[in-house]
Amino acid sequence: MKTIIVIGHETPVDRDHGIRHLEGRGFAIRSWRPDLGERSPPLDAQTAGVVVLGGPQYVSDLDRFSYLRDEMAFIDDTMKADIPLLGICLGGQLIAAQLGATVDFHPKGHVALGYYPLHVTDAGRNWLPDDLTVLAGNAQGFSLPADTTLLASGDVFLNQAFSYGTKTIALQFHPEVTRVILDQWQDELAGNIGKPHTQSLEEQDRGFERYNGRLTEWYRTLLDRLF
Numbered sequence: 001m002k003t004i005i006v007i008g009h010e011t012p013v014d015r016d017h018g019i020r021h022l023e024g025r026g027f028a029i030r031s032w033r034p035d036l037g038e039r040s041p042p043l044d045a046q047t048a049g050v051v052v053l054g055g056p057q058y059v060s061d062l063d064r065f066s067y068l069r070d071e072m073a074f075i076d077d078t079m080k081a082d083i084p085l086l087g088i089c090l091g092g093q094l095i096a097a098q099l100g101a102t103v104d105f106h107p108k109g110h111v112a113l114g115y116y117p118l119h120v121t122d123a124g125r126n127w128l129p130d131d132l133t134v135l136a137g138n139a140q141g142f143s144l145p146a147d148t149t150l151l152a153s154g155d156v157f158l159n160q161a162f163s164y165g166t167k168t169i170a171l172q173f174h175p176e177v178t179r180v181i182l183d184q185w186q187d188e189l190a191g192n193i194g195k196p197h198t199q200s201l202e203e204q205d206r207g208f209e210r211y212n213g214r215l216t217e218w219y220r221t222l223l224d225r226l227f
Contacts, residue, residue, distance in 0.1 A: 001026065001027070001028045001046070002026075002027055002028070002046055002047075002048035003027065003028045003029075003030050003046045003047055003048060004022050004027045004028070004029055004030070004047075004048055004049050004050070004051060004227060005030050005032060005041055005043075005047060005049070005050045005051070006019060006029055006030070006031050006032070006050075006051045006053065007031075007032050007033075007034065007050065007051065007052045007053060007071060007074075007091065008031060008032070008033050008053050008055070009033075009034075009035050009053060009054065009055025009056070009057055009090060010035075010055050010056060012181075013180055013181060013184045014178045014180035014181050014184075015178075016053075016176035016177065016178060016181060017175070017176050017177070017178060017216045017219060017220070018051065018175075018176040018219060018223055019176075021219075021220045021223055022223060022227070025223075025224070025227075027048060027227070034067040034068070034070055034071055035055070035057070035065075035067055037067075040070065040074050043074075043077055043078060043081050043083060047083055048083075048084070048227050049083060049084040049085065049086070049226065049227040050074075050075075050078045050083060050084070050085045050086070051085075051086045051087075051088070051091070052071065052075065052085070052086070052087040052088065052090070052091025052092075052094055052095070053088055053089075053090070053091055053176070054088050054089030054090040054091060054137075054138075054174060055089075055090045057090060058103075058140060059090070059093045059094060059097050059103035059140065060103055060104045060105070060140065068094060071094055072094055072097060072098040075087075075094055075095055075098045076098050079098075079164070079165070079167075079168055082167060083167070084167045084168075084226045084227050085167060085168045085169070086168075086169050086170075086171070086222075086223075086226055087168075087169070087170045087171065088171050088173075088174060088175070088176060089136075089137070089138055089171070089172060089173070089174055091170070091171075092142065092161075092170035092171045092172050093140060093141075093142050093170075093172075095164070095168065095170040096142035096143070096144075096145050096159075096162075096170055097142070099145035099146070099147075099148065099164060100145050100146060101142050101143045101144065101145040102142070102143045103140055103141070103142045103143075104140055104141075105139055105140050106139070106140075106141065106156070106157065108196065109195070109196060110156050110157075110195070110196045110197045111138070111139045111156075111192050111195040111196065111197060111198050112136035112137065112138050112139075112154075112156045112157055112197060112198070113136065113137050113185075113189060113192050113193065113195075113198040113199060113204070114135070114136065114198060114199025114203055114204050114207055115133050115134065115135055115136075115199070115203075115204065115207030115208070115210075115211050116133065116134060116136055116154055116155060116156060116173075117131075117132075117133050117134075117154075117155070118132045118133070118134055118152040118153075118154060118160055118161075118173070119152060119153045119154065119155075119160075120132070120151065120152045121149075121150050121151055121152060121153070123149045123150070123151060123163075124149075124150070124151030124152045124161065127151050127161070127163070127169070127222070128151060128152055128161065128218070129218065132214065132215065132218060133207070133210075133211040133214075133215070134160075134173035134174070134175065134211070134215055135173060135174045135175070135177055135182070135207070135208075135211075135212075135215065136154070136156070136157070136172065136173045136174065137174060137185055137189060138157065138172060139192070141157035141158070141159060141172060142159055142170075142172070143159065144159050144162060145162070145164070147164070148162040148163065148164045148170075149162060149163045149164075150162050151163055151169075154172070154173075155197075156197045157172055159172065160172045160173055161173075167226070169222070169226060175215050175216065175218065175219035175222070176219060177212075179208065179212075182204065182208055186201055186204065
């Protein structure tokens, strides 16, 4: 059975849409939690792909979150082995950092929390529909690494998605979130509500009802294509 390695950074309260879909497609999910001191799994012939999820850690604070360096080395090994790789939010930032980009807080203190429209580039139309509205929950963003292709931009954090070669995709937004996970976010991130460009709980709830189905459908298509 082919395996998808999923790198997490916090204890999940629910199996996200991506894990459910990949399991339904017959993949075995192998979880790796570097933040808990777990050793990295092997990249072998059974590895069909790697997904790096989001989390509360900051790439700009590697002295505090030193295990992120191990992840970046693993990301580099994955790309060099030509294994499909997907990064979401923190995962996308780690890919960007490994490729030489800057990851840091918004220069004006803006925070993304809620549902926002994507602006898809011409190159991005190969991966993304033009009218996708996505869930974001981040205070940091990434610059665009050299030798990558920008797929989509946003109004709060400019760079929202890029590709590197044909098998690496980095996203700043979250297509994997279930209602249970959003409930957790709304509790844990409540202190961010009211900061510039964040949305109220009511706006987030309306966004989930209106946009989550389409976002999940697109995410399943992306996973099928990438893995």
